[in-house]
Amino acid sequence: AQSVTQLDSQVPVFEEAPVELRCNYSSSVSVYLFWYVQYPNQGLQLLLKYLSGSTLVKGINGFEAEFNKSQTSFHLRKPSVHISDTAEYFCAVSDLSGSARQLTFGSGTQLTVLP
Amino acid sequence: NAGVTQTPKFRILKIGQSMTLQCTQDMNHNYMYWYRQDPGMGLKLIYYSVGAGITDKGEVPNGYNVSRSTTEDFPLRLELAAPSQTSVYFCASSSGTSGGPSEQYFGPGTRLTVT
Numbered sequence: 001a002q003s004v005t006q007l008d009s010q011v012p013v014f015e016e017a018p019v020e021l022r023c024n025y026s027s028s029v030s031v032y033l034f035w036y037v038q039y040p041n042q043g044l045q046l047l048l049k050y051l052s053g054s055t056l057v058k059g060i061n062g063f064e065a066e067f068n069k070s071q072t073s074f075h076l077r078k079p080s081v082h083i084s085d086t087a088e089y090f091c092a093v094s095d096l097s098g099s100a101r102q103l104t105f106g107s108g109t110q111l112t113v114l115p
Numbered sequence: 116n117a118g119v120t121q122t123p124k125f126r127i128l129k130i131g132q133s134m135t136l137q138c139t140q141d142m143n144h145n146y147m148y149w150y151r152q153d154p155g156m157g158l159k160l161i162y163y164s165v166g167a168g169i170t171d172k173g174e175v176p177n178g179y180n181v182s183r184s185t186t187e188d189f190p191l192r193l194e195l196a197a198p199s200q201t202s203v204y205f206c207a208s209s210s211g212t213s214g215g216p217s218e219q220y221f222g223p224g225t226r227l228t229v230t
Contacts, residue, residue: 043224106157
């Protein structure tokens, strides 16, 4: 079984400041990792994903994440946030042991960008 | 492409009533999923399907049923609504190609209240 822990439920940050949203996972097999974003009253959209290769992954809207296998982490970063980045962010993990490529989600981090 | 569409957007049910949440995708995806999202809990998988005629239980299937008669449609049925089923429900789909998990595309959600 796998699980995902998002260490911060809420992260307030001022506009143009850097931000890091933390994600740790546990799994007994190799995993694939995702970050999704949910804007108010909308469904989830994919920000970025790690399947293999370079451990630094770049996504949309200037976000990036680094896969650290030894620390079982996949933290999301952005060097300078905008008001429009205010949203809830979900880390998710998947492995190939299931037939349906199921995702296990963390509990989410609410990022609030303050003017 | 409309992507993944869900109806209705909102619904209030009385305890013991039944309803069907509709989900349709126009991307010819094989895999479809139903999640529920409760505050602070992330998304939990209710049921999933790997193709027409094939469905299976996820993490929290009790109180729900699904069917998949076509590639496009994946309705979720609540037979005897209970207050514990008050939640936001998301449908998602993915192509499920081999070689690794593919992106899941989410619908806008159905907000259900059971009183």
